[in-house]
Amino acid sequence: xxxxxxxxxxxxxxxxxxxxxxxxxxxxxxxxxxxxxxxxxxxxxxxxxxxxxxxxxxxxxxxxxxxxxxxxxxxxxxxxxxxxxxxxxxxxxxxxxxxxxxxxxxxxxxxxxxxxxxxxxxxxxxxxxxxxxxxxxxxxxxxxxxxxxxxxxxxxxxxxxxxxxxxxxxxxxxxxxxxxxxxxxxxxxxxxxxxxxxxxxxxxxxxxxxxxxxxxxxxxxxxxxxxxxxxxxxx
Numbered sequence: 281x282x283x284x285x286x287x288x289x290x291x292x293x294x295x296x297x298x299x300x301x302x303x304x305x306x307x308x309x310x311x312x313x314x315x316x317x318x319x320x321x322x323x324x325x326x327x328x329x330x331x332x333x334x335x336x337x338x339x340x341x342x343x344x345x346x347x348x349x350x351x352x353x354x355x356x357x358x359x360x361x362x363x364x365x366x367x368x369x370x371x372x373x374x375x376x377x378x379x380x381x382x383x384x385x386x387x388x389x390x391x392x393x394x395x396x397x398x399x400x401x402x403x404x405x406x407x408x409x410x411x412x413x414x415x416x417x418x419x420x421x422x423x424x425x426x427x428x429x430x431x432x433x434x435x436x437x438x439x440x441x442x443x444x445x446x447x448x449x450x451x452x453x454x455x456x457x458x459x460x461x462x463x464x465x466x467x468x469x470x471x472x473x474x475x476x477x478x479x480x481x482x483x484x485x486x487x488x489x490x491x492x493x494x495x496x497x498x499x500x501x502x503x504x505x506x507x508x509x510x511x512x513x514x515x
Contacts, residue, residue, distance in 0.1 A: 286401035287448070288312045288392045291341070293328030295473045295495060296407030296451055299463035301336050303450050304405045306466055311338040312399055314392055318384070319349025319357045324483040328474050335472060340399075344391060354381040356477060363478040365488035376415050379477055379490070385418035386427065393431040393445060404431075405448045411455055424449055456498035464504060471507035 287309035291297045304311060313336070315329040326343060333341035348357050355361040355378040364378055385408065392404045408419040417423060428447040432438030438445055451459050463470065475495040476485035485492050485508075499506040 286310045286312060286339075286396075286399060287403040287405055288314055288396040288399070288401045289338075289405040290388055290392055290407065291315050291329045291332060292407070293325035293332060293474055294407070295456075295463070295470060295475055296409060296459060297329070298332050298468050298470065298473050299459050299466070300405045300407040300448075300450060301332060301338075302463055302466040302468045304403075304448070305336050309403065311336055312395065312401060313338040313341045314388075314395060315341065315343045316388060316391075317343065317345045318381075319347045320381075321356055321359055321363075322474065322477055322479055324479055325474050328472060331472050335469065342395060346387065346391075348381060348384070348387075351382065355379050356381050363486075363489050365478075365486065376417065377490070380416050383418070385416075385423075389427050389431065389447070393435060396445065397435050397437050402444060403446050403448050405450070407451055408449050409451050409456070409459070410453060421452060424452070455501075456494055457501035460498055460502040460504060464502075469507065473508065 285308055287304045289301050289304055289311050291301055291313040292315065301311060301313065313329070313333040315326050317323060317326055330341060352358045355363045361378055385406070389404065389406065396404055408424070410419055410421060424447050428445065431445045431447070432443055435445065454462070460470070474483060474485070475491045477489040477491050478486045480486060495506070
């Protein structure tokens with residue numbers, strides 16, 4: 281077992297997870313970063329996650345392969361389903377959009393809890409957000425509370441030590457612009473991140489999907505320039 285204050289951080293390579301990693305690092309945690317090849321069309325995000333894990337001097341970066349493309353049901357894992365690129369900005373949809381990946385956070389958190397139990401980490405950090413999001417059911421406060429209860433009920437540590445595991449979602453009630461400001465203050469290099477749901481050749485962002493538009497709006501509202509736009513760097 282590792283000694284000291286440890287946390288498992290779900291690191292996707294995106295803007296939110298990079299900020300969460302910075303927050304955990306600032307709080308003094310030793311980081312154990314966890315990423316997934318899950319059949320996502322934006323698989324370049326895993327390469328971004330590897331760079332971010334190095335940037336934050338993670339104790340270990342674990343990348344797991346789980347092919348959710350075999351399950352389908354999402355524009356992010358089934359290339360026959362188009363990524364929406366028209367309509368209202370992210371967060372304005374009346375229905376859950378095609379980019380929702382069935383039970384993704386539940387699956388990711390289950391793996392994170394398993395690894396946390398092995399390395400002796402009590403805290404699990406995840407970059408979900410309940411404000412600037414598109415109605416994903418696994419980004420809500422009540423979902424996280426239920427998952428924390430489930431993790432503690434279904435693990436040895438949770439049974440032997442009451443309420444042992446804590447799911448940390450520090451961005452849950454923050455606007456995207458505030459998230460960017462917080463991360464910038466903590467020294468996050470957002471040029472190392474990607475947000476696009478449907479990147480083109482060499483990871484070039486489409487600029488039209490909800491995530492691209494949300495990122496563009498957030499940087500403008502934060503009064504900052506997106507460093508990913510400098511010198512042909514990508515989202």
